Amino acid sequence: MPDSAQYDVVIIGSGPGGYVAGIRAGQLGLKTALVEKDNKFGGTCLHVGCIPTKALLMNAEVYDYFKNSNEFGINCKDYSVDWAVVQERKNRIVTKGAKGVEFLLKKNKVETIQGYGTIAGPGRVSVKDSKGQSREIKAKNIVLATGSEAKMIPGLEPDPTTILTNKEILSLKEIPKSMVIIGAGAVGVEFASIFHRFGTTVTVIEMLPHAVPLEDEEISTELEKSFRKQGIVMHFGAKVQKVSKTAKGVSVEFTGSDNKAQMIEAETVLVAVGRAPNTQNVGLEKTHAKLERGFVKTNPFMLTDEPGVYAIGDIVANSPLLAHVGEMEGVVAVTHAAGKPVEPINYNQVPNCTYCEPEVASVGLTEKKAREAGHKIKVGKFPFSANTKASILGVREGQVKMVCDEKYGEILGVHMIGPRVTEMIAEAVAAMHLEGTAMDLAHTIHAHPTLTEAVHEAAHAVEDWSIHI
Ligand SMILES: Cc1cc2nc3c(=O)[nH]c(=O)nc-3n(C[C@H](O)[C@H](O)[C@H](O)COP(=O)(O)OP(=O)(O)OC[C@H]3O[C@@H](n4cnc5c(N)ncnc54)[C@H](O)[C@@H]3O)c2cc1C
Numbered sequence: 062m063p064d065s066a067q068y069d070v071v072i073i074g075s076g077p078g079g080y081v082a083g084i085r086a087g088q089l090g091l092k093t094a095l096v097e098k099d100n101k102f103g104g105t106c107l108h109v110g111c112i113p114t115k116a117l118l119m120n121a122e123v124y125d126y127f128k129n130s131n132e133f134g135i136n137c138k139d140y141s142v143d144w145a146v147v148q149e150r151k152n153r154i155v156t157k158g159a160k161g162v163e164f165l166l167k168k169n170k171v172e173t174i175q176g177y178g179t180i181a182g183p184g185r186v187s188v189k190d191s192k193g194q195s196r197e198i199k200a201k202n203i204v205l206a207t208g209s210e211a212k213m214i215p216g217l218e219p220d221p222t223t224i225l226t227n228k229e230i231l232s233l234k235e236i237p238k239s240m241v242i243i244g245a246g247a248v249g250v251e252f253a254s255i256f257h258r259f260g261t262t263v264t265v266i267e268m269l270p271h272a273v274p275l276e277d278e279e280i281s282t283e284l285e286k287s288f289r290k291q292g293i294v295m296h297f298g299a300k301v302q303k304v305s306k307t308a309k310g311v312s313v314e315f316t317g318s319d320n321k322a323q324m325i326e327a328e329t330v331l332v333a334v335g336r337a338p339n340t341q342n343v344g345l346e347k348t349h350a351k352l353e354r355g356f357v358k359t360n361p362f363m364l365t366d367e368p369g370v371y372a373i374g375d376i377v378a379n380s381p382l383l384a385h386v387g388e389m390e391g392v393v394a395v396t397h398a399a400g401k402p403v404e405p406i407n408y409n410q411v412p413n414c415t416y417c418e419p420e421v422a423s424v425g426l427t428e429k430k431a432r433e434a435g436h437k438i439k440v441g442k443f444p445f446s447a448n449t450k451a452s453i454l455g456v457r458e459g460q461v462k463m464v465c466d467e468k469y470g471e472i473l474g475v476h477m478i479g480p481r482v483t484e485m486i487a488e489a490v491a492a493m494h495l496e497g498t499a500m501d502l503a504h505t506i507h508a509h510p511t512l513t514e515a516v517h518e519a520a521h522a523v524e525d526w527s528i529h530i
Contacts, residue, residue: 068094070398071186071200072391073178073343076104077384078374079206080162082391087169089399094198095171096178096188102162103155104208105375106384109228112158114251116151117231118416121258125418132455142259144236151231174198180205180344184369187344202369202398205357206391207343209336209375209382214243214304217332223310225331227252237261237328241313243301244333245272247415250284252331254417257293264294264325266301266315273415277427277462277476284478287419287458296323304330338376353378361405363394371398379408386411412490414483419459422486425474425493428464437467441499441522443515445479447530450510456480461519463489463499470498470523481512488516499523 069091072079079095080102086093095102106112120142130137166173176188181197189195211226213219219226222233227248236259242249245267257263265272265288271281272288272295288295298318305312310328317323338356348367351358356378363371371394374387389406396403415421431438445451445459459479465472475489492502502520507513514529521527 066094067199068092068172068201070094070202070204070395071096071178071198072204072206073180073186074104074206074208074339074374075099075102075162075173076206076208076374076387077106078208078387078391079104079204080166080391081388082204082206082373082395083171084165084169085392086395086399087166087171089395089401091395091399093169093171093395094174094200095166096174096176096186098175098177100175100191101159102166102173103159105227106387107158107162108155109231111384113151113155113231114227114248114255115416116154117147117255118251118418120147120150121255122418125258129455142236144234144259148232179342180347180370182347183367200369202371202395204363204371204373204391204394204398205340205343205345205365205376206372206374206387207339207376209338211332212335212337214301214332214334217304219332223306223329224304225329227331227333230329230331233329237310239310239327239329240264241266241311241325241327241330242333243304243313243330244335245269245274245295245297246333246335247273247413249331249333250288250415250417252333253288253293257291258418262327264296264327266296266299266313266325268298268300270297270318272297273421275413276415276421276423277464277474278429279462280421280423280476280478283458283460284417284419284421287478291418299323336375336382340376356380361393362397362403363390364397369398371395380406381408381411381413383411383413407494410490410493412486414486416483419456419479420482421478422482423474423476424486424490425472426464427474427476428462431464431473436473438473439465439467439470439499439523441465441519441524441527443518443522443527443530445512445515448510448512448515448518450512450514451480453510454480454512461485461515463502463516463519463523465499465523470500472497472499472502475516475519477516479512479515485513485516488513 075097083095176190181187239262303314350365357372373390462476464474499520507517
């Protein structure tokens with residue numbers, strides 16, 4: 062049944078891309094509707110991604126402090142994990158976030174519609190509610206923000222206890238004794254860090270030669286060294302051949318880098334081999350929008366090849382699958398739809414953060430990529446072992462590495478591993494956004510004692526005048 066309402070913008074999907082686009086559209090005075098198929102707002106990020114994982118990582122960190130309390134002169138003998146309370150705390154944080162999103166949408170006069178949205182034709186969105194009733198709404202602009210789902214190994218089906226994706230693993234009723242994690246990207250290493258610290262025996266199997274393979278090789282190697290020291294077993298250049306359910310859990314057969322067949326048995330297996338975009342069954346075939354390996358191609362203003370249809374977030378081709386990228390793409394799309402000036406995203410200046418222990422964060426070109434791109438470079442490094450705040454925190458590992466243009470010192474990339482680096486990367490992003498040089502950072506006063514002094518010192522190192530090493 063056609064609905065007479067005509068919106069300036071209809072957004073399909075309420076993840077960080079969609080809900081931020083909604084809020085910004087409301088702020089810009091656009092008559093906006095947000096269509097969400099689930100009965101909660103916030104998408105993957107809030108419910109089964111960024112937020113619950115970071116909540117669990119926080120619990121693991123607190124547990125670590127108890128384990129190492131003697132180092133701080135605190136004798137703590139009787140402590141244990143109450144998994145139900147850990148889960149409750151995580152759920153409370155997620156619920157608070159979802160309520161916050163709902164409040165912000167209301168505050169900015171975004172109309173929310175529950176149902177499955179599809180593009181019905183130019184300027185038309187069809188919404189099917191949970192009772193199967195369909196209605197059509199008119200939109201001058203449509204923003205597709207339908208996000209992504211975990212990729213599965215062909216033939217495998219996730220279940221609540223044994224074969225897990227990022228969804229099932231977050232609702233486990235107890236801490237498993239053992240876990241095989243297939244994939245050493247951000248999702249894989251974060252869950253490895255969580256469960257290893259809670260006492261699970263963790264084995265990671267990765268097809269590529271390194272963990273977090275998009276990071277600077279030196280940083281990946283340092284993470285692998287740290288994981289091995291902690292007791293996480295890792296196999297690289299390894300190919301999973303078969304995953305089978307057994308009486309006690311699962312068996313995972315794989316060939317190692319030496320091509321020899323191996324088998325591991327565990328209670329659980331986490332499949333973390335990447336994400337597939339939700340671009341099927343959303344009506345894209347009724348538009349001129351083009352796809353690339355399932356992802357939607359857009360121009361720098363997030364507009365697809367169909368006039369008035371934008372795509373943002375995890376479904377966008379050649380754009381990293383990160384919440385903060387989706388958010389910015391949402392802002393760019395609706396600002397463009399409102400006819401207001403807006404700067405396209407510079408994808409070379411996107412911070413990448415992996416919240417494992419130790420944390421990894423980066424922006425811009427790796428040393429290898431900078432050389433491959435033909436830059437003549439100079440590199441400055443500073444280890445956290447020489448940073449006093451890191452000593453106060455009880456941390457000895459990690460470093461900040463800065464890759465700069467040799468002639469003018471322009472910062473091309475910054476790569477960090479160590480304590481709180483996911484907070485510290487913002488400085489490097491801002492410096493790069495302002496086309497800053499190592500010298501600019503070297504002359505920026507950094508408070509003492511802080512971890513950020515390691516960034517200061519890496520900038521000094523680029524110019525060959527490290528002070529504290
Ligand atoms: C375990 C894990 C940890 C992560 N941690 C981080 C992190 O720390 N930092 C970070 O930046 N990124 C992280 N990510 C990635 C981040 O979650 C995604 O990049 C982000 O959620 C993408 O946002 P989105 O708006 O594109 O889509 P999503 O968040 O996937 O939301 C899409 C929404 O659209 C709805 N939807 C889909 N189809 C329809 C339809 N046809 N009609 C109506 N509604 C529909 C879905 O129900 C969902 O609510 C993590 C991901 C995972 C899996």
